[in-house]
Amino acid sequence: MPAQKFSAKAHTRTDYNYSNFHKSLLHENNSEDYALRHLYSLENTKVLLEKWGWSADQIKAGIDYATIDVYKNFVYLHITNKVTKRGELIKIRGISRFISKADFVSVLVERCWSKADPYKLQPGDNWDELIARGNTGDFYEVKLYQYEITCTCHAYSGIEKAFAQDPVATKHLMLNPVAQGQIPDKHIFAAWKYIGAETLRQYEYCWLERKETAMKEQAWQFNPEPERESEFADW
Ligand SMILES: [Zn+2]
Helix, strand or coil: CCCCCCCHHHHCCCCCCCCHHHHHHCCCCHHHCHHHHHCCCHHHHHHHHHHCCCCHHHHHHHHHHCEEEECCCEEEEEECCEEEECCEEEECCCEEEEEEHHHHHHHHHHHHHHHCCHHHEEECCCCCEEEEECCCCCEEEEEECCCCEEECCHHHHHHHHHHHCCHHHHHHHHHCCCCCCCCCCHHHHHHHHHHCCCCHHHHHHHHHHHHHHHHHHHHHHHCCCHHHHHHHCCC
C-alpha cells in the first residue's frame, strides 16, 4: 500500500488528535488528499522553516518529526525538540506554532514561479495556446483564457483540486499579490514569463494585446489587399 507516498506521516500520526477539518481532508484513497499533498506538504513546510531562520541541518534533523494539522482557518505545526536516536535522547530545534494559510499559499506560488521556465514552451496551433514540454518528453497544453490559464498536467489538476478542498486557502490565493486567484502551476507561470507578465492583472493586459495582434494578422492573412483594411478597423 502506498500509504506514506505523499509525506503523509506528518498528516496521519496515530498518537495525535487532528482537527475535524484536517480529518475531512483525509480520504480513503490518499492520492485524493489534494490539499494536504499540494498545500500543506513537507516541501512547503521546509521553505517556511527556512524563512524563519532554520538552517538546512536543523530542518533535516526535524522535518521527519513534523506534525501538520490543518484547521479551517489556519495550520498548526509541531516539531518536537527532543528525539531518541539509537537509544539516546538528543535535543533538536523544535517548534509549536499556528501558521496562516496565506504563508503556505505564497510558498506554493513562489515555488511554482521559481520552477517556471519559459524556454520549455512553444507556440501552439492558435494564438491562445502554448505547448509545454515535460522532463520526460511528454507535452502539456497550456490554454490562455482572458482571466486565467489552464494546463493539462497532473500538478495543475491536483493543485486545482487542493484549492477546491480548502475555501480559506482559495481566499488567500485570490488575495495573493502575484497569483490573484490564478491556480499556480510551473507551466502557467512559464506562460506568464513567456508573454511578459508577473501578476494576473499584467497577464490580462498581455492577453488582450496578444489577441489583438493575432486578430490583425488573421485579418491580413485572409484579406491582404490594403484597400480592404478599413473593414477590419474595429478589430
Ligand atoms: Zn502544468
